[in-house]
Amino acid sequence: MPRVPFVLQPGVPLVVGSFGDSKSLASIPLDLVHSSCDLVEIRLDLLDSESISSEDRPWHRFAGMPLLFTARRASEGGAGELDAEARMAMIRSVIEDASLVDIEVASISEMQPVIDDLKKAGVPWIGSFHDFFQVPATDLLSAKRMAARNAGAAAFKAAVELGWEMDQLAPLARFVQKSSDYPVSLMGMGPLAPVSRVLFAQLGSVLNYGYLGDTPTAPGQWSAKQLKEAIEGSRKA
Numbered sequence: 001m002p003r004v005p006f007v008l009q010p011g012v013p014l015v016v017g018s019f020g021d022s023k024s025l026a027s028i029p030l031d032l033v034h035s036s037c038d039l040v041e042i043r044l045d046l047l048d049s050e051s052i053s054s055e056d057r058p059w060h061r062f063a064g065m066p067l068l069f070t071a072r073r074a075s076e077g078g079a080g081e082l083d084a085e086a087r088m089a090m091i092r093s094v095i096e097d098a099s100l101v102d103i104e105v106a107s108i109s110e111m112q113p114v115i116d117d118l119k120k121a122g123v124p125w126i127g128s129f130h131d132f133f134q135v136p137a138t139d140l141l142s143a144k145r146m147a148a149r150n151a152g153a154a155a156f157k158a159a160v161e162l163g164w165e166m167d168q169l170a171p172l173a174r175f176v177q178k179s180s181d182y183p184v185s186l187m188g189m190g191p192l193a194p195v196s197r198v199l200f201a202q203l204g205s206v207l208n209y210g211y212l213g214d215t216p217t218a219p220g221q222w223s224a225k226q227l228k229e230a231i232e233g234s235r236k237a
């Protein structure tokens, strides 16, 4: 399957459709995928190992769409206790199909060998950060963004638990707005996730995640289709 080249542009909001289970990945109607998102995230840590390693790889159904691969570490919401070696092996096995790869900022040093492989193959990667409990200080987010940028990531992405902390929305919104010289993707999780995702996309968050199929991959996610419609609606307002 030829890789689809992919370039992120600061301030241009795209929708990522994310699969949380193997059954949805294998059975979702293709036209629904095409109409719901701009790129597809394959969460390698959430799928059955047989479906990932089968010769007939389930994501080959989406030929022509950019594919983002993620093998999430457990401490940032990944399923299973996959160590860096296991996650690197997963990523190496999909490099030929990948338009983009997600690597946590916390994993950069231990996963440097696979980052070097991505560089050689000309595959961009995003440096990510997840906090499932709170909104971290903006200074911490800025430090993570700098670490991602310095390590060569094409973008920085963060997902943080908002709870009902409405006061936290404004500083996060400013964080996205101020990042006009480097692509940033930001999203809330929890009860304010839906509203935060539309707001941050409106302000230029580059990758905005919703789920494809039956299983959300984060608390409070919209379906990719709903998110795409909401973002398109907000851009017309």
Ligand SMILES: O=C1C[C@@](O)(C(=O)O)C[C@@H](O)[C@@H]1O
Pocket: 018, 041, 043, 070, 102, 128, 130, 159, 187, 188, 189, 209, 210, 217, 218, 219, 221
């Ligand atoms: O990191 C992200 C963002 C996400 O956690 C979300 O909040 O939508 C969903 C994950 O699948 C993805 O890898």
